[in-house]
Amino acid sequence: MRDVTEKPPNSALWWGFALALGAMLCNIAFFIQPPAQRSIPWLSLLLAVVALVFVSKGLWQVFAPPRIRRGRILASTVSIFSLLLVAVSVFAFFSARSLPISAGAPQVGQKAPDFTLADTTGQPISLGQLFAPGADGTSPKAVVLIFYRGYW
Amino acid sequence: MAISVDAPEISRDLSKKAGYSFTILSDPNAEVIRRYDLLHVGGGPDGHDIARPAEFLVDSSKVVRWVNFTEDVRVRAKADEMLAAAKGLP
Numbered sequence: 001m002r003d004v005t006e007k008p009p010n011s012a013l014w015w016g017f018a019l020a021l022g023a024m025l026c027n028i029a030f031f032i033q034p035p036a037q038r039s040i041p042w043l044s045l046l047l048a049v050v051a052l053v054f055v056s057k058g059l060w061q062v063f064a065p066p067r068i069r070r071g072r073i074l075a076s077t078v079s080i081f082s083l084l085l086v087a088v089s090v091f092a093f094f095s096a097r098s099l100p101i102s103a104g105a106p107q108v109g110q111k112a113p114d115f116t117l118a119d120t121t122g123q124p125i126s127l128g129q130l131f132a133p134g135a136d137g138t139s140p141k142a143v144v145l146i147f148y149r150g151y152w
Numbered sequence: 153m154a155i156s157v158d159a160p161e162i163s164r165d166l167s168k169k170a171g172y173s174f175t176i177l178s179d180p181n182a183e184v185i186r187r188y189d190l191l192h193v194g195g196g197p198d199g200h201d202i203a204r205p206a207e208f209l210v211d212s213s214k215v216v217r218w219v220n221f222t223e224d225v226r227v228r229a230k231a232d233e234m235l236a237a238a239k240g241l242p
Binding site: 025027030033037040041058078087092093096099100102103105106107108111112113114115117118119120121122126127128130131139140141142143144145146147148149150151152 | 153154155156157158160161162163164166167175176177178179183184187188189190191192193195196199202203204205206207208209210211212214215216217218219221222223224225226227228234238239241242
């Protein structure tokens with residue numbers, strides 16, 4: 001009879017877990033604003049998909065005959081954690097991108113619609129007022145309008 | 153200059169905490185956000201309508217010279233791209 005302890009470790013399973021962890025950690029990378037920030041969502045999604053492949057392989061080796069790897073409880077536990085990490089990463093990918101198309105927003109060369117809104121002291125401020133001369137007497141050449149989600 | 157649906161008091165706290173010196177305007181009913189077609193229906197944490205992230209460089213004749221509509225709320229506008237557009241202005 002063959003000794004089960006001689007079976008090598010389930011490296012596919014652990015690679016799957018590591019990749020799922022990597023997909024999750026990509027979300028932290030947004031806060032340090034790396035230069036290739038635009039590719040991070042795709043990197044996260046890719047890692048999550050590859051993680052699934054590795055975890056499936058790891059599970060297969062444990063459960064499918066002739067069961068070339070041992071540790072069914074460990075494999076199941078690691079797989080569940082990996083799947084959770086993958087699920088969070090995939091959900092984050094799609095929810096972060098569920099944005100309106102904004103086809104009617106002003107484009108380059110078009111006029112920015114005028115508006116008047118209250119500032120942080122409740123004072124009404126119009127777009128035109130933002131071009132008023134400052135303390136040094138010079139008017140700004142341009143203004144950056146930043147629309148943000150709020151709730152910070 | 154920044155615009156969100158946050159109340160003036162909320163923006164004041166944010167501005168103070170972060171040390172911002174630029175103007176922050178409040179659009180609680182998303183009127184201007186709607187006028188700019190930037191309304192993200194139900195996009196707020198509690199299902200409120202909010203603005204989708206967007207940045208515009210507007211010159212003194214109120215013409216848009218550069219825009220950025222991110223596809224992912226986690227991906228921010230590149231400041232150097234905006235500054236390059238600003239430097240190109242007469």
